[in-house]
Amino acid sequence: MKEKVKISNAVVKRLPIYRRYLEELIKDNVERISSNELSSLIGFTASQIRQDLNNFGGFGQQGYGYNVKGLYKEINTILGLDREYKMVIVGTGNLGQALANYSKYHKEGFPIVGMFDINPKIIGLRINDIEVMDSDLLVDFLRENHVDIGIITTDRAAAQSVADKLVEGRVRGIWNFATVDLKVPKSIPVENVHVTDTLNALVYHIIHNDQAEMPEAGTE
Amino acid sequence: MKEKVKISNAVVKRLPIYRRYLEELIKDNVERISSNELSSLIGFTASQIRQDLNNFGGFGQQGYGYNVKGLYKEINTILGLDREYKMVIVGTGNLGQALANYSKYHKEGFPIVGMFDINPKIIGLRINDIEVMDSDLLVDFLRENHVDIGIITTDRAAAQSVADKLVEGRVRGIWNFATVDLKVPKSIPVENVHVTDTLNALVYHIIHNDQAEMPEAGTE
Numbered sequence: 140m141k142e143k144v145k146i147s148n149a150v151v152k153r154l155p156i157y158r159r160y161l162e163e164l165i166k167d168n169v170e171r172i173s174s175n176e177l178s179s180l181i182g183f184t185a186s187q188i189r190q191d192l193n194n195f196g197g198f199g200q201q202g203y204g205y206n207v208k209g210l211y212k213e214i215n216t217i218l219g220l221d222r223e224y225k226m227v228i229v230g231t232g233n234l235g236q237a238l239a240n241y242s243k244y245h246k247e248g249f250p251i252v253g254m255f256d257i258n259p260k261i262i263g264l265r266i267n268d269i270e271v272m273d274s275d276l277l278v279d280f281l282r283e284n285h286v287d288i289g290i291i292t293t294d295r296a297a298a299q300s301v302a303d304k305l306v307e308g309r310v311r312g313i314w315n316f317a318t319v320d321l322k323v324p325k326s327i328p329v330e331n332v333h334v335t336d337t338l339n340a341l342v343y344h345i346i347h348n349d350q351a352e353m354p355e356a357g358t359e
Numbered sequence: 360m361k362e363k364v365k366i367s368n369a370v371v372k373r374l375p376i377y378r379r380y381l382e383e384l385i386k387d388n389v390e391r392i393s394s395n396e397l398s399s400l401i402g403f404t405a406s407q408i409r410q411d412l413n414n415f416g417g418f419g420q421q422g423y424g425y426n427v428k429g430l431y432k433e434i435n436t437i438l439g440l441d442r443e444y445k446m447v448i449v450g451t452g453n454l455g456q457a458l459a460n461y462s463k464y465h466k467e468g469f470p471i472v473g474m475f476d477i478n479p480k481i482i483g484l485r486i487n488d489i490e491v492m493d494s495d496l497l498v499d500f501l502r503e504n505h506v507d508i509g510i511i512t513t514d515r516a517a518a519q520s521v522a523d524k525l526v527e528g529r530v531r532g533i534w535n536f537a538t539v540d541l542k543v544p545k546s547i548p549v550e551n552v553h554v555t556d557t558l559n560a561l562v563y564h565i566i567h568n569d570q571a572e573m574p575e576a577g578t579e
Contacts, residue, residue: 151563155556159538182540218559219566233457240453249558288561312565314558318379320402328564330557336375337550338469338534339438341508343371344548345532346439 146217150191154214156181157191161211173204223248225286226314229301230293231256231264231271234316238290239266249288253280257297274301281308291315302329366437370411374434376401377411381431393424443468445506446534449521450513451476451484451491454536458510459486469508473500477517494521501528511535522549 146154160181164172174192178185192205215221226244228235231254238244239251255274256262264271272280281289281304289305291298291313298317305313306323313329315321318336321329366374380401384392394412398405412425435441446464448455451474458464459471474491476482484491492500501509501524509525511518511533518537525533526543533549535541538556541549 146563151560152556154563155553155559156540158559159556182542217563219562220559224562224565233453233460237453237457243555287565288558311568312561314561320376322402326568328561328568330561330564332552332554332557333375334552335463336372336379337552338464338508339375339378339440340371341532341534341548341550342439342444343366343374343437344550345444345507348531348546348548 146194150194153183153191154218157188158211158214158218158220161207161214164207165211169207171204172207176204220248223250224288224311225250225252225284226288226290227251227253227255227277227281227286227310228269228290228292229255229274229277229305230291230297230317231258231261231266232292232294235290235292236266238292239269242267251290252284252286255280274304277301277304278308281305281310287311289313291317291321293317295319366414370414373403373411374438377408378431378434378438378440381427381434384427385431389427391424392427396424440468443470444508444531445470445472445504446508446510447471447473447475447497447501447506447530448489448510448512449475449494449497449525450511450517450537451478451481451486452512452514455510455512456486458512459489462487471510472504472506475500494524497521497524498528501525501530507531509533511537511541513537515539 174185174188177188254269254271255277257274262273289310298319302321315331318333394405394408397408474489475494475497477494482493509530518539522541535551
């Protein structure tokens, strides 16, 4: 019987990073890797890596390292990437289209099964072979097709009402690109990708670097 | 003389969120707001909000609340949003085009002054009135035009070599959308937007929610 895995949010955010590097290692036919080698690849400390990977069982053996394929497979299982998640995109602007055209999602278990918009000129078009439907049909479509994930790529003004429809249509999670903090029931996880917030953070770090280079004048 | 502001990374990530809400409040002609009112809007606790905003001076007064415009202006200054940053986009796929077409950046002090690609079929095109140039010209262009921020929207394989060129061209910061952890000098901040990592995290939370609803069977 499998133990229930409880992992902190910080580790959950690092798992996809490990996964990416392991994927590359598999492509390069690397079978084993030590935490020190992983450290020099990824940039996390070796002790951080051992601590993270110990969270969910002992894949590593002293003097042997990690079994790359085994670890990759286990991380996939923990991240739930061993099954399929149906997604819909609501909002067919540039970002919605960019996501629709990113065919890797289809291949990797995240098929986009529908796109929705309120603009009559766009409804009926096909983007990367996905039909754009009227947002009025969203709730029914979600329920009939047992959609797992709703992607919000509308503008800010529309985002909350779209989220309400996604909840009504019983999606299991929301991937939100609109720069709005959505209010949804706690049972439905929301992952925000607030792109412009990260630009603001970048600029802060640029400024801060500049300041660090200036001579300190009477710090308090 | 202004005191030097040192703020933790966590607070830096929250400042753009405060900024967005304050922008909305200004649009709605709200002049003052208490930490409790902000709390019910944003979802952070009132004490978190007071602690965050106390980091950079006393805008709030007991029984009066925060001056919305003053606080907004101050956050803009701290985030460095009171000046202009020239940006280039390297990689003109769907995501690069989506960013180029997002005209808000132009209006808000982030003009995109050039786009670059290696594909001869794309070089010479104009996207949202921005010329696509040959990536071979990137370093010279960056130096001649004193570009502040390089945006990487290439595939994984090309991302590191693009980052090297951005560094050579003396950009002040890199906004990286390629799913690669770049190696650049410490003096150049990198902000990663690893979109698919956030999808993986979302799926983990979906799975985890499901598990939480299952009856616990012999937890250790």
